[in-house]
Amino acid sequence: MIRILIVDDEPSAGNILHLLIEKHISGQKEIKICLSPEAARDIIPVFKPSLLMLDIEMPHMNGFDLLNRIGNWDFDVIFTTAYDKYAIKAIRFSALDYLLKPIDIPDLQNAINRHIVRQNLQPREQGRLVDNLISNLQQKDAASFKLALSTMEGVFFYDPADILRCEGDDNYTHFYFINHKPLIVSRTLKDFEEILTDHGFMRVHKSYLVNMHYVEKLDKEGLLWLSDGSNAVVSRRRRRDVLDVLSRK
Structure with a gap:
């Protein structure tokens, strides 16, 4: 069972992603949609998602701010974004996934399949990947990014x-x-x-x-x-x- 929480301030974008997952991703799943990061903060402890599909660009609090404020997570993250070159590079350096809007069905399927593989990681390892992402985003330029390498033995970070x-x-x-x-x-x-x-x-x-x-x-x-x-x-x-x-x- 995959428990998916979609966080997107645009109702149409959240609904489209919900429909794409229902139609093109096999297996048991439960999906909820939040229209703001503030609402997501309240529902995450109750719903306990295994996967957060998180829009980056949102008013008041963006997707990265939400993760920073949660502080303690035991879920995987796939980011969704129209396009932010610097953020995408930070995400890829951190061994996390992203989907460009409008979302391509094969890309969605591949990202969900990678999530299923990553479910073998311990929650602490998932948190370390997100910690590395937040740290990378705080750097002045991409030259200071740490590269996350996820292996069978665990997650390692290197210059x-x-x-x-x-x-x-x-x-x-x-x-x-x-x-x-x-x-x-x-x-x-x-x-x-x-x-x-x-x-x-x-x-x-x-x-x-x-x-x-x-x-x-x-x-x-x-x-x-x-x-x-x-x-x-x-x-x-x-x-x-x-x-x-x-x-x-």
């Missing part, structure tokens, strides 16, 4: 600068760090490419995403050597781009 490289393996990504043991995350390399490109990372091969700050050389065989002695294969079509980046270091 992007601590990551040497990432290797893709189908729907999994292997992370290698400067001073930490490797981690495996159940998300595609493409997901992290979109998140980390602005932080000095480059997709040098279909299977490799590299922090270019740690690259020492590209050899004649097309291997990119990093400061820890490891290497990554560079695809032929990306060698020119890699050389261009290295020439500017």
Whole structure:
């Protein structure tokens, strides 16, 4: 049973989302709608949702303010927003989900499916993800964001600068760090490419995403050597781009 609380100050938006969930999400579910964050604060302790579908832009108190004021949660969150580039980046860095309005049905289905997977996380871990989001939003710029990595062992938080490289393996990504043991995350390399490109990372091969700050050389065989002695294969079509980046270091 999924208990879903939709929080959106626009009645039509909340009703449409309710209908989409009823029609396109299988399994048992109970859905309620709140038209304000203030009302949501009162109903959450009573309804005890497993999933909060939370609009970001609302008058008086936005979605992030609501989470900050609740302070203690044992539910998952999927944000809904028309478009806020900075907020979306903070959400993705925090391993949380968002849906762009108007909501696309496959995106909704994928987000709900990821919620079902995340239900295996302990409530404390869910809270840490939201805490990280709130902390990221308080930073002056995205360069200070902490990246949340959710694994079978729990949730871990890292500065992007601590990551040497990432290797893709189908729907999994292997992370290698400067001073930490490797981690495996159940998300595609493409997901992290979109998140980390602005932080000095480059997709040098279909299977490799590299922090270019740690690259020492590209050899004649097309291997990119990093400061820890490891290497990554560079695809032929990306060698020119890699050389261009290295020439500017």
